[in-house]
Amino acid sequence: MTKPCFLGVDIGSLTVKAVLLDAGQRLLTRGVVPAGYGGQEAAEALVARLLRECGLTPDEIAYTVVTGYGRVRFATADEEVSEISCHARGAFHLCPAVRTVIDIGGQDSKAMRLDAQGRVVDFAMNDKCAAGTGRFLEVMAAALDVPIEQFGALALQSEHPVAISSTCTVFAESEAISHIARGVAKQDVAAGLHQAIASRVLGLAARVGLEAEVMLTGGVALNVGVVAALSRQSNQRITVPADPQTVGALGAALYAWHKGRR
Amino acid sequence: MAEKRYKKLKTAAELQRLMQWHYTRIRLPRLGRPLAWVTSGAPVEILRAMGVIAVYPENYGALCGARREAVSLCEAAEAQGYSPDLCSYARTSLGSVFQSERAPMGGLPQPDLLIACNNICGTVIKWYEAVAAHYEVPLFILDTPFIHGAFEPHALAYVVAQLEAMIRFVERTTGRRLSMKRLERTVRLANETVQLWSEIRALCKARPSPLNAPDLFVNMAPIVVLRGTEGAVRFYRHLKAEVEMRVKNGIGAIPKEKYRLLWDNIAIWHHLYRFYNYFVDYDACFVVDTYTGGWSQEIPEGQSELMEGIATAYATVFLNQSLEYRSHLMERLIREYDVDGFVMHCNRSCKPYSLGQYAIRRRITEGTGVPGLIIESDMCDARAFAAEAVKTRIQAFMETLAERK
Incomplete structure (x- = not known):
């Protein structure tokens, strides 16, 4: 084994993420692909592609840690670690000043409070409801006929956001549609929806205590409207890392590095 | 596989026989003895002393839950218009009333009278009213005011008056008289049962703990249903002897005890062994819980008025007391049982038990430094249980505990 590397894989409900680190914890490469059915095949294909890009073979992976909802289905993993631990680890590695991590993924949102050593002191996750998640935004963007990538920017254009009172994804959709039918501007409905998701997520974060510095991870961190709404409603600066979707996979790779170093 | 992680108690067969006998006996010809449906926190000693047979819809609900037959009964109640947000013991019970052909054992035998005590919740009032309307039988509601701070003398006097009214109600509806001598004897038996149960729970302070939560939950049935009977005393004597032997020989309830946890709220009956085995994997x-400790109040005998003792024991159950009281109770258990973490079941059914858990959790962690996890589910309604979501939370929680060790 000439140059061992360390693999972290995060199999989520909507996307699969992978991060490869070298022996010095330096990033070799990372990638994000849609999960497809079950996520396992997508994960295997992604890992194969990343290895190829780096000129590595599977034998050179010294240790693999898998996380995310599909974690039990990834056969070649040495270990599985929860998303909570992985996101915390990844976020703390990127920014040791972080004390609160909010992760908003496709199907769940979670908040973690870290201590000065980066250990998870407390965490909370959404339960049995997709209202504070990426899926909520996807459904709403589709209802408003806006590409998901532009949804956040559209919300930022609003000057008179409407109030969306329903916290249920399905009912909020009908509420949004009825606003549109009454002639409310699209950006005002979009802004209302972004405020709704922010208030939902902050309610979750309040359970663990929103201590500065706050980092937002997960695919929804790419949405500027959500970041702005979270920041405004919480009166906190929200840090978004360069590639927020891969923070969990990075944490998994760091666990792999820790375990497989020798 | 699940069985291997669970060390069966030798007294399990005796427990089964005892409970089977109870459920058989209530169906036998009763020779004129009236049958009452009662809530788990009702002063059953008075009924027993008056020769009234008591059955417990809550225990029946737990039994249906454990047999995974509660959901279809809940659906039967929902079809009659009862909300899915209503307590699943209430829905299971009402479902078994409306559609007894679906119910295990055909439901409970029809009651002659009903006694509901609101020391455990307010749902029992409306639930028992619905049962009373269905069977057209008399209902007595024993009102125990919520205790915000101390149990004040005027509250005590009020509950004593309630008990006296209840006795008059039972005398009127059954034509039976209360003999104080029989009541004293029943109270003595009940206290003996309670004492044994408390001693068994206390034995779990040992390392490794001789019992795990499912053991406590399974073995609590007689303390609720048969408290104040010879059969219950006999059973708990045998159980205590077995648990003492486990402690003496250093036998733990699980193969390897690394973490000691506290459980809060009612069991997840439909996933009883499976759920706790997720933790055994870590x-x-x-080693201790708040729920099965709900039946560890002895009735003071001798010095004061017996009715005052009964009133005090029943009015001061932990569910009838403030969040402050409950967090102190949990903090004390955490220290006494040397606990590493606590898990609170946010039980969709049981509002009084589950409301305030976030506040209690924060307070306990601040006071003891011990972290807590909240799991959302329901005691009987398996539709409220998301296995993957639950497992993810347990894994994350156990990882945080591991980092602290």
Whole structure:
């Protein structure tokens, strides 16, 4: 084994993420692909592609840690670690000043409070409801006929956001549609929806205590409207890392590095 | 596989026989003895002393839950218009009333009278009213005011008056008289049962703990249903002897005890062994819980008025007391049982038990430094249980405990 590397894989409900680190914890490469059915095949294909890009073979992976909802289905993993631990680890590695991590993924949102050593002191996750998640935004963007990538920017254009009172994804959709039918501007409905998701997520974060510095991870961190709404409603600066979707996979790779170093 | 992680008690067969006998006996010809449906926190000693047979819809609900037959009964109640947000013991019970052909054992035998005590919740009032309307039988509601701070003398006097009214109600509806001598004897038996149960729970302070939460939950049935009977005393004597032997020989409830946990709220009956085995996979044992300690109040005998003793014991159950009281109770258990973490079941059914859990959790962690996890589910309604979501939370929680060790 000439140059061992360390693999972290995060199999989520909507996307699969992978991060490869070298022996010095330096990033070799990372990638994000849609999960497809079950996520396992997508994960295997992604890992194969990343290895190829780096000129590595599977034998050179010294240790693999898998996380995310599909974690039990990834056969070649040495270990599985929860998303909570992985996101915390990844976020703390990127920014040791972080004390609160909010992760908003496709199907769940979670908040973690870290201590000065980066250990998870407390965490909370959404339960049995997709209202504070990426899926909520996807459904709403589709209802408003806006590409998901532009949804956040559209919300930022609003000057008179409407109030969306329903916290249920399905009912909020009908509420949004009825606003549109009454002639409310699209950006005002979009802004209302972004405020709704922010208030939902902050309610979750309040359970663990929103201590500065706050980092937002997960695919929804790419949405500027959500970041702005979270920041405004919480009166906190929200840090978004360069590639927020891969923070969990990075944490998994760091666990792999820790375990497989020798 | 699940069985291997669970060390069966030798007294399990005796427990089964005892409970089977109870459920058989209530169906036998009763020779004129009236049958009452009662809530788990009702002063059953008075009924027993008056020769009234008591059955417990809550225990029946737990039984249906454990047999995974509660959901279809809940659906039967929902079809009659009862909300899915209503307590699943209430829905299971009402479902078994409306559609007894669906119910295990055909439901409970029809009651002659009903006694509901609101020391455990307010749902029992409306639930028992619905049962009373269905069977057209008399209902007595024993009102125990919520205790915000101390149990004040005027509250005590009020509950004593309630008990006296209840006795008059039972005398009127059954034509039976209360003999104080029989009541004293029943109270003595009940106290003996309670004492044994408390001693068994206390034995779990040992390392490794001789019992895990499912053991406590399964073995609590007689303390609720048969408290104040010879049969219950006999059973708990045998159980205590077995648990003492486990402690003496250093035998733990789980193969390897690395973490000691506290459980809060009613069991998840439909996933009883499966759920606790998720924790066994991390070498974690629930050495103590708040729920099965709800029947550890002895009735003071001798010095004061017996009715005052009964009133005090029943009015001061932990569910009828403030969040402050409950967090102190949990903090004390955490220290006494040397607990590493606590898990609170946010039980969709049981509002009084589950409301305030976030506040209690924060307070306990601040006071003891011990972290807590909240799991959302329901005691009987398996539709409220998301296995993957639950497992993810347990894994994350056990990882945080591991980092602290």
